[in-house]
Amino acid sequence: MDDKLKEALEFSNYRLTLNNQKQNLKQRMNTMLTIGYSTAMFTATLELINFVQHLIDKKVEQFVFIDDNENPILITALEDFHAKLFSAYAEALNEYYNDCEKLKKQRNTKGLVGLNV
Amino acid sequence: MSKYDKGVLLIAYNNGKIDYEKLAVVAASNVKRHMKNNHVTLLTDVKTLTALTNELTPEQMSVTFDHIIVEDIEHERNTRMHRDSPWNEFSTQFNNKNKHSIFKKSPYKQTLMIDVDYIVGNDSLDVIFDTDYELAMYKDAISVRNYKPRIWEQKLHPDGIDMWWSTVVYWRNDSDVARMFFGIWEHVKENYNYYKWLYKFPGVLFRTDYAASIAAHILNGHAVDNVVSELPGKSMRFSEQIDTIVEFKSLNDYVILCPDPSELWRNICSRVSKENIHLMNKLAILRHYDKIKELIYG
Secondary structure, three states, rough: HHHHHHHHHHHHHHHHHHHHHHHOOOOOHHHHHHHEOOOOOEEOOOHHHHHHHHHHOOOOOOOEEEEOOEEEEOOOOOHHHHHHHHHHHHHHHHHHHHHHHHOOOOHHHHHHHHOOO | OEEEEEEEEEEEEEOOOOOHHHHHHHHHHHHHHHOOOOOOEEEEEHHOOOOOOOHHHHHHHHHHOOOOEOOOOOOOOEEEEEOOOOOOOOEEEEEOOOOOHHHHOEEEEEEEEOOOOOOOOOOHHHHOOOOOOOOEEEEEEEOOOOOOOHHHHOOOOOOOEEEEEEEEEEOOOOOOHHHHHHHHHHHHOOHHHHHHHHOOOOOOOOOOOHHOOOOHHHOOOOOOOOEEEEEEOEEEEEEOOOOOOOOOOOEEEEEEEEEEEEEEEOOOOOOOEOOOEEEOOOHHHHOOOHHHHHHHHH
16 A cells, blocks of 8 residues: 555544544533433533522522423522532543543544554 | 332343343342442242252342342233344344333331342432332433434334433332333233324334333323433433444443444443443343452452
């Protein structure tokens, strides 16, 4: 095979694998964003975290939220709810960042998936 | 009467070609390793239990399974085609026709039933035990190649109802909704040809996914609603039957060779860590069984 083509195809395969690994890390991050709270499930999003912080700043004591399965849930401990959402979000993002940094350092396809063959 | 509050239920019936008892060992050990609600019950038959007792020492057995229910049952005929990589196909008896009976057989007040080819790699499913949801499954799925499932694993018909995966099912045993759900599941099984005609899905294999999806649709008032909740994470990760496991680096870290389903010669490797995955190529898991057993028991 022509060397230029061989090199380009190897790079193409590397990019495909890199993209797939990034998607895998995102899926893992999404899994980590789910928290259980007040007999319901919520996904820690920036919007929800900031909205809860806004309610706390406004001295609101309780509020109704829609959970991940479209159920209305009354939350009475907003600060605790915020802390759990924030913690899940920070933990998920930190792991995603660290794993992405490790991926960035891999310069070939085998390295991306940790194969030693 | 439930003996235990919360736990995980596994079902394993050997069929002569696939060693389900070994898959149950892998699934149970991953639950023990990665979940907090990790009381494990195995529902099995005499033949499979014999294979299991030959496979594990009494000590290994006691740390892997907390409770074993042995049934003396005659399995109904249900032949399924399996693939082991793109290049090998084989047919086996698929013993899934009594899966609806788990509602009555589970010893738990809150049960998480997982198929033995569903490998738990993190604690995300623990969240479901702290909710007041009565019944939960996965509707959406995404492969380890980050593809959506084939159309007949998204819907029962391209213009039809959504498919819910019966791979992982959570329910509360005091729930009337759950009781009715499993009752309809059984009814659909007994009238499968009628429902196949009604919902316009193909094939001769009895699919528990389809029976569960029809039960959910009927309980939702023949409409789209949330009588069945979605499990944590919302998407079930899966690896296709055409995929092959290259290496188990640890119990929840593996490299999978994934052909493109539409162009089988186009492979990529996908490394998946700390995820719960439905590994559909059961023989691919079993090829690594000795390594996995070493990782589990040392």
